[in-house]
Amino acid sequence: DVKVTQSSRYLVKRTGEKVFLECVQDMDHENMFWYRQDPGLGLRLIYFSYDVKMKEKGDIPEGYSVSREKKERFSLILESASTNQTSMYLCASRQTGSFVETQYFGPGTRLLVL
Amino acid sequence: KQEVTQIPAALSVPEGENLVLNCSFTDSAIYNLQWFRQDPGKGLTSLLLIQSSQREQTSGRLNASLDKSSGRSTLYIAASQPGDSATYLCAVPAPGGSEKLVFGKGMKLTVNP
Numbered sequence: 557d558v559k560v561t562q563s564s565r566y567l568v569k570r571t572g573e574k575v576f577l578e579c580v581q582d583m584d585h586e587n588m589f590w591y592r593q594d595p596g597l598g599l600r601l602i603y604f605s606y607d608v609k610m611k612e613k614g615d616i617p618e619g620y621s622v623s624r625e626k627k628e629r630f631s632l633i634l635e636s637a638s639t640n641q642t643s644m645y646l647c648a649s650r651q652t653g654s655f656v657e658t659q660y661f662g663p664g665t666r667l668l669v670l
Numbered sequence: 671k672q673e674v675t676q677i678p679a680a681l682s683v684p685e686g687e688n689l690v691l692n693c694s695f696t697d698s699a700i701y702n703l704q705w706f707r708q709d710p711g712k713g714l715t716s717l718l719l720i721q722s723s724q725r726e727q728t729s730g731r732l733n734a735s736l737d738k739s740s741g742r743s744t745l746y747i748a749a750s751q752p753g754d755s756a757t758y759l760c761a762v763p764a765p766g767g768s769e770k771l772v773f774g775k776g777m778k779l780t781v782n783p
Contacts, residue, residue: 560713587769598775599759606769614770646713652769655701655721659771661713 559583560662562647567667575634577665579647586652588630589659590614590622592643599646605630606652637669672697672765676758676774684782685752691745691777693760698738700762705734705745708757708776717758718745750781 563578581588590602591614601614603622611622619641623631630649634641644666648659673696683689693703701722706714718727718734720743726735733746747754757776764770 589770596775599773601770604770644711648714650769656719658704658716658719659714661706661715663713664711666711 560647560649560660562645562662562665564665565663567665569634569637569667569669571638571669573634573637573669575637575667575669577632577634577645577647577667579630579632579649579662580628581630581649581660582628583649583651583660584627585649585660586627587650588624589648589650590620590630590632591646591648592616593646593664594643602632637667639669641667642669643667672700672762672772674760674762674772674774676760676777678777679775680778680780682780682782683750685750687750687781689747689750689779691747691758691779693743693745693774695741695743695762695772697762697765698741699765700738702763703734703736703743704761704771705732705743706759706761708759710756714759750779752781752783755779755781 560581588605591599604612605624621633647662650659651657675694704719705717720727720736731748736743757778759776761771761773
């Protein structure tokens with residue numbers, strides 16, 4: 557079974573702190589994704605990576621950056637956390653080029669910025 | 671731009687009812703559609719993926735259908751149980767053959783014992 561893990565289930569940070577959210581997948585997938593999920597707004601894509609060191613902005617990249625130095629690991633970075641970044645963050649991975657492959661999600665990280 | 675809509679946003683039913691969850695999308699040029707389940711505070715779990723060449727997929731008490739021409743999909747849950755309580759989301763690939771998905775906002779289902 558595909559496994560996607562996220563470094564923390566819950567995080568509490570202060571405004572202005574630099575925050576790292578880590579995601580690791582064990583199925584050698586090329587594609588990895590970071591979403592945030594907010595009530596009433598649904599899932600919104602922050603960043604997408606289609607290979608090591610390759611990235612593409614999603615719908616809401618402002619205030620975030622990402623790093624993919626190894627194929628299995630995709631990090632989301634909040635350079636200077638703000639209260640409006642309080643949210644549920646979900647990581648996912650997927651094999652590339654297949655019409656029958658789904659995205660596999662991690663358990664999520666609930667971030668509270670005070 | 672692809673938009674995915676799920677109505678209603680929430681549904682509460684007694685145990686044992688057969689349910690139909692609806693999903694509509696604006697761009698019919700899709701190569702598949704997926705249904706996911708999300709339990710409170712957790713990640714998403716894939717339930718069913720229907721390819722554009724298929725009309726339906728079944729897994730246990732779940733059956734999903736796809737009508738590309740009308741831009742609609744339904745998820746049928748037979749003999750609902752309290753354990754089916756969760757949020758159900760549908761998703762289609764973003765336009766242009768992208769690896770990215772466009773999600774509906776989900777429907778929160780509560781099945782009461």
